[in-house]
Amino acid sequence: MKRSIEIDEKIFQDAVKFYGIIFNIPLLASKIYAYLLFDYERGGITFDEFVDVFSVSKSSVSTSISLLLNAQLIIDHSKMDERKRYFFINDEYKKIRFEKIVQKMQDELKLIDDLNNFKKVEDIEYNTKMEAYKALLNKNIINIQESLNKL
Template sequence: MVKTLEIDDQIFHKLVNFSMNNFQLPPLAAKIYAYLTFDFEMNGVSFEELVEDLKASKSSISSNLEILLKSKYITTLNKIDERKRYFTLNPDYVKIRFGGIIDRLEREVDILEDLQVLVKSRKVEENSSFYINKMDIYTELLKSNIIQCTNTLDALYK
C-alpha cells in the first residue's frame, strides 16, 4: 500500500503530544488524530492505511477509532462504489469544541455574577471591595472571550 499522506514528523509528534495533553486522548488515538490532520484535502484515510502506517494492530486501531468517533473528533466517509469506510477529521469539530468552551465560560460567568450579588449584599469591607473589583475584571474577561469565540465561530461557519 502506498502512503497517501505526506507527514511532517516534527509537526506530527508535536500534535500527538498536544492531543494527548490537551484532549486527554490515549497515545494511539492521538496518533490517529494527528495523522488525519495531514489529510488536507479531506479525502479520508482507510482503516488499512492507518494499520499499516501507524504500525498498530487492527484491534488497537479499531478501538481508538471508536474513541475518536464517539468524542466527535473524526467522522467517516463512504465513497461511491466502495464498501470500506474512510476516516477524516470532523469538519464541525471546531464548532463542537468552541461551543463547549462557550458553554463552560457562560456557566462560570453565571456563578461569578451570583457570587458578586452575594458579596455586595454583605457588609463591604476594604478587602471585599478589592475582591469585587478582581471578580469584575475576571467576569469581563470571560464575557469578552465568549464574544470573541462566538464571532470566530460565526465567521468560520457562515
C-alpha cells in the same frame, strides 16, 4: 500497504504531542488524528491503513477511532460502491470546540453570580476583582462568538 499520503515526521511528532495534550487523548488516538491532518486532498484514510502504518492491532485502532468519533474530532464516510470506511478530520470541530469554551465561560459566570448572591459578607476588594474577572469572561465570550460567526 504503503501510506496514501505524505507526511513530515517532525511535524507529525509535534502534532501527536500537541493534540494528545490539548484533547487529552491516548497516544494512538493522537497519532491517528495527527496522521489525518496530512490528508490535504481529503481522500480519507481507511481503517486498514491505520493498522498497517502504525503496526498495531485492529482492536487498538478500533478503540481509538471510536474515541475520536465520539469526541467529534473525526468523521467517517463510506463510498457507495465500497464497504470500506474512510476517515477525515472533522472540519466543524473548531467551531464545536469554541462553542464548548463559550458554554464553560457562561456556566462560570452563572456560578460566580450565584455565589455572590449567596454570600453574606461584603468584601469590596474581592468584589472589584470579581467584577474585573466577569468583565474579562464576557469580553472573551463576545470575541469568540464574533469569530465563530465568521467560520
